[in-house]
Amino acid sequence: MNLNELTIQEARLMLDEGKTSALEITEACLKQIEALNGDLNACLTVCAELARAEAKMADARLKQGEKGILLGIPYLCKDILMTKGVRTTAASKILENYIAPYDATVVRKLKEAGAVLLGKTNLDEFAHGASTENSAYGPTKNPYDLKRVAGGSSGGSAAAVASNMCLFALASDTGGSIRQPASFCGVVGLKPSYGKVSRFGLLSMTSSTDCVGPITKTVFDAELVLDAISGRDELDATTATAEMTNVSSNAVLSSAVKPLAGLKVGLPEEYFLKDLNPEVRDRIMAIVDKLKLAGAEIKNVSLPYTKYGIPVYYIITPSEVSSNLARFDGIAWGLKKEEAINLQEFYKKSRGAGFGAEAKRRIMLGTYVLSAGYYDAYYKKAQTVRTLIIEDFNKVFKEVDLLLTPTSPHGAFKIGDQSNDPLAMYLEDIFVTGASLSGLPAISIPAGVVTVAGGGKMPLGAQFIAPRFYESLMLKVAKLISKN
Amino acid sequence: MNISKEEIQHLAELSRLDLSADEIEKYRVELGSILDYVKMLDEVKTDKVALTAQVSGLMDVFREDKVKDWNKTEVELALNQAEREKGNIKVKRVLQ
Numbered sequence: 270m271n272l273n274e275l276t277i278q279e280a281r282l283m284l285d286e287g288k289t290s291a292l293e294i295t296e297a298c299l300k301q302i303e304a305l306n307g308d309l310n311a312c313l314t315v316c317a318e319l320a321r322a323e324a325k326m327a328d329a330r331l332k333q334g335e336k337g338i339l340l341g342i343p344y345l346c347k348d349i350l351m352t353k354g355v356r357t358t359a360a361s362k363i364l365e366n367y368i369a370p371y372d373a374t375v376v377r378k379l380k381e382a383g384a385v386l387l388g389k390t391n392l393d394e395f396a397h398g399a400s401t402e403n404s405a406y407g408p409t410k411n412p413y414d415l416k417r418v419a420g421g422s423s424g425g426s427a428a429a430v431a432s433n434m435c436l437f438a439l440a441s442d443t444g445g446s447i448r449q450p451a452s453f454c455g456v457v458g459l460k461p462s463y464g465k466v467s468r469f470g471l472l473s474m475t476s477s478t479d480c481v482g483p484i485t486k487t488v489f490d491a492e493l494v495l496d497a498i499s500g501r502d503e504l505d506a507t508t509a510t511a512e513m514t515n516v517s518s519n520a521v522l523s524s525a526v527k528p529l530a531g532l533k534v535g536l537p538e539e540y541f542l543k544d545l546n547p548e549v550r551d552r553i554m555a556i557v558d559k560l561k562l563a564g565a566e567i568k569n570v571s572l573p574y575t576k577y578g579i580p581v582y583y584i585i586t587p588s589e590v591s592s593n594l595a596r597f598d599g600i601a602w603g604l605k606k607e608e609a610i611n612l613q614e615f616y617k618k619s620r621g622a623g624f625g626a627e628a629k630r631r632i633m634l635g636t637y638v639l640s641a642g643y644y645d646a647y648y649k650k651a652q653t654v655r656t657l658i659i660e661d662f663n664k665v666f667k668e669v670d671l672l673l674t675p676t677s678p679h680g681a682f683k684i685g686d687q688s689n690d691p692l693a694m695y696l697e698d699i700f701v702t703g704a705s706l707s708g709l710p711a712i713s714i715p716a717g718v719v720t721v722a723g724g725g726k727m728p729l730g731a732q733f734i735a736p737r738f739y740e741s742l743m744l745k746v747a748k749l750i751s752k753n
Numbered sequence: 754m755n756i757s758k759e760e761i762q763h764l765a766e767l768s769r770l771d772l773s774a775d776e777i778e779k780y781r782v783e784l785g786s787i788l789d790y791v792k793m794l795d796e797v798k799t800d801k802v803a804l805t806a807q808v809s810g811l812m813d814v815f816r817e818d819k820v821k822d823w824n825k826t827e828v829e830l831a832l833n834q835a836e837r838e839k840g841n842i843k844v845k846r847v848l849q
Contacts, residue, residue, distance in 0.1 A: 354830075370830035464809045477807045506814040513810060580791040591768065598769070600844055601835040612845040613769075621771030629776070633764045634784055640767070650794050652804035657797065659805060691783055692790055708808035737810070 272297035273433045277342055277490040280436055284331060284341050291331065291341030294436070295324040295385050298343045302387065302434045309410050311419070311428040313348050314356045315388035323385040330383055338493050340383035345435040347426050348389035349396055350481070351470035352376050355386070359472050360404040361394045363603045363623025373470020374505065375439060375481050375498040382497050387435055390425030394625045395594065396446055396474045398422050399697035402688045403627045410684070411453060413727055417681040420450030426484045427454040437485045437494055443475045444582050445676075445701025447482050448713035452676035452730025455715045457751075458484045459491040459744075462737045463708030464509035466495075467502035473593040475586045476507075478705045488714060488747045495740065514738045527564025528749060534560055535568050535669035539575035540700055548719040549675050549729060556673060556716060556731050559750050568669055572661040577654050578702040583695050584638050584651035585706070591635025594628065630691060659707045662734075671743060672734040674700050676713040680720075680727030700732060710740045714747050754788045756781050 272294045275283070283289045299317050306312050320343065327341035346352060349359050351369035353376075358364045372380065380386070393403035401409040401424025409424040411417040412432040419428040423440035427450035430438050440447045442460035451458025459482045466481045473479060483494035502508045536557070541550060557567055599605040599619030606618035624632070638647035665672065678699060687693045704711040713730035721727045735743035761781045765772045772780070836843040 353827075367834070368830060370827045371824075464811070503816070506816075507807070507809040507811065509810065574797075577794060577797060580794050583787065584791055584794075595769075601832055601842060603834070609845060611849060612847045614771075615845045616769040617765075617771040620769050624770070626776075629768075629770055629772070630780060630783060632768045632770065633761070633780060634787060636764050636768045637784065637788075640764075647788075647791065649804060650797075650799065651791075652806060653799035653802040654794050654797050655805040656802050657799070659808070692787055695787075706808075708810075 271433070273301045273435070275436060276486045277339070277436050277493050278487065280342055281338065285336070291324040291327040291343070291385060292321065294341070295320050295343045295387070298387055298435050301432070305432050305434065308415055309412060309428050309432060310407050311390055311409050311425040311432065311434060312345065312388045313358060313360065313391050313406055313425070316355050316386065319355070320385050320387045327383045327385060337383050339379060339497050341385065342436050343385040343387050344379065345387050345390050345426060345429045345438045346376060347392055347423050347438065347440045349392055349441055349472045350376055350439060351472070352386060352389065355389065357389065357472075358406075359395045360392045360406055361623065361625065361628065362405045363597050363620070365604065367602055371470065374467035374502045376470065378498050379439075390423070390429055390438060392425055393422035394628050395472065395590070396422040396441060396443055397590070397627045397631055399445065399449055399694055400682075400687065401425060401450070402684065403625060405625050408684055411681045411727070413455065414681070414725060417683050417721075417727065418453065420453030420681060422446040422450075423458075423484060424450045427451050427456055427458065430454070430456045430484045430486060437483055437490055439498075440482060440484050441471055442480050442482055442705065443478050444586065444705045445698045447484060448676050448701050448711060448730065448732060449697065451484055451713040453681040453728065455728030456484055456486060457488050457491050457715070458482070458713045458730070459495060460704065460711050461495060461499060461740060462509070462710045464507050465499045465514060465710070465738065465740065467500070467505040467508050469502055469504035475589040476593065477585065477589060478708070488712070488744060488751050491712065492744045492748075509738070516738045529560060529746065530564035532565040532671070532746065533568055533669040534565050535570035535665055535672045537570050537572045537575065537665070537672055537674060539572050540674035545675070546679060546719065549678060552716040552719060552729050553673065553675050553731055556750055560673070560746075563749060570665045570668060570672070572665060572703065574654065574657045574661050575703060578658060578706060579695055579698060581651045581654050581658065581706060582698065582702040584647050585655065587631040587635035588639050588648055589635070590628075590631040591633075591639065594624070594632055597623065599623070627691070655706050658703060662703070662707050662709060666736045670735075671746060674732045674734065676700060676730035676732040679722070680718070680729050682721070683723055704734045709737055710735050710743055712743060712747050714751055754785045754792070756785045756788070
């Protein structure tokens with residue numbers, strides 16, 4: 270087995286036993302990136318020299334007998350998180366030459382833990398999209414079929430993990446951007462509860478739903494990374510206090526023969542409508558069988574406001590985007606159009622040239638729904654329906670401990686197939702926006718393959734959704750299901 | 754929904770975006786169809802429903818209002834793309 274193919278758990282054992290070094294694993298990852306990135310376009314920046322230096326430092330710490338879960342583990346980081354001294358573009362032309370002046374809190378935590386940063390991964394510009402086709406630097410290709418998308422917006426991180434360019438990757442999920450690409454690339458994607466992980470240094474998209482989380486090869490690894498990056502942060506006032514995250518489940522998971530006895534898992538009928546691809550249904554039902562075998566009770570439940578998730582999301586998101594992207598004015602950083610004769614024109618020309626089509630679309634849509642006369646009809650309306658969506662989940666979690674759904678209604682589509690229709694692309698998020706709008710943790714785990722339009726088979730993910738801060742229960746169940 | 758060319762031009766102005774004629778026409782059609790779609794929210798009765806602006810579960814997070822010096826190299830890195838004069842950031846003319 271090549272060193273870049275290791276999971277974090279496997280690499281940890283080998284590093285602690287002195288069977289390999291952080292530098293050797295790092296070199297194996299860099300070699301894989303060099304071999305595959307030309308085809309996949311998963312990485313926008315590779316910082317090989319910095320990675321080697323960090324790996325050597327980790328090896329020195331290991332040699333001194335230091336222990337650490339992520340000490341010496343190489344990773345890639347979605348290019349929407351600030352990495353000090355390393356180019357941070359958000360896959361936008363407006364930040365093409367931007368060097369981050371400081372580290373995001375999650376990046377700082379990984380640095381302190383001794384993880385090795387290999388480079389930055391591709392995404393839809395400013396994380397706006399579900400296919401990574403909105404990147405100003407070209408789409409990321411799916412490692413299972415180069416004609417297909419890797420999903421998005423964290424397509425680069427998902428493709429990189431799937432193709433063993435790194436041991437894990439950091440990503441962000443605003444309305445499915447970790448889970449959907451994980452589903453398309455056959456890897457594990459974890460979106461933590463809102464506030465569990467600091468957003469400081471994450472380029473803001475939709476501040477009320479943005480979450481940072483890992484994309485990994487196994488559920489076990491996802492938990493290791495989550496433990497390393499989560500926690501209250503003084504620099505992000507929306508991070509949860511220790512008191513809030515300290516929850517315990519009523520579900521008793523102890524018996525060895527029926528390890529999930531006492532656990533109730535709900536199947537929301539709105540995620541299994543008649544027009545759902547039967548193969549997708551079958552993949553999820555195979556997981557239901559495993560859950561039953563392990564002693565879990567399965568219940569059919571209903572989340573009646575599910576169908577309003579997408580319209581709510583596509584009002585709230587552009588609203589917050591139009592405000593968050595206002596800071597890109599070309600003055601202190603980013604692309605500038607110097608030929609402008611006054612400040613107004615300078616703003617318009619710099620932003621007009623710097624932002625791509627989807628960013629502009631969202632800025633204008635947000636500006637429209639927030640403007641006088643439309644604010645009540647669109648923005649306030651969406652905020653009230655958001656409340657109903659949250660109440661749906663609150664009610665259901667009185668009956669069950671977890672929900673199980675498909676992550677996506679299909680496998681990866683072909684590059685170009687949906688990029689001419691923004692609305693069709695928005696509908697990609699159908700199964701993932703609910704957890705985002707409600708701040709709930711959710712994970713996508715590989716559930717096998719399904720036939721895709723145009724022929725062939727591609728990976729599909731199953732999604733578990735849990736009550737807020739019940740990551741530990743969700744991961745326990747996901748680990749067990751992935752093992753068998 | 755039919756959005757006029759003038760409305761898109763006004764939105765572009767508010768958004769500080771310089772758009773080409775082709776872009777204006779494209780966004781006119783696309784924004785219209787997206788707004789038609791999200792209008793489905795009208796069928797939901799929300800008269801007595803409170804609105805949700807955020808889901809952090811926190812309210813009024815306070816901290817001491819103390820000045821902390823930001824690391825000088827980080828400040829320099831943050832501003833080194835700006836045009837500067839005597840320690841200030843220089844911008845284009847505001848008034849004609």
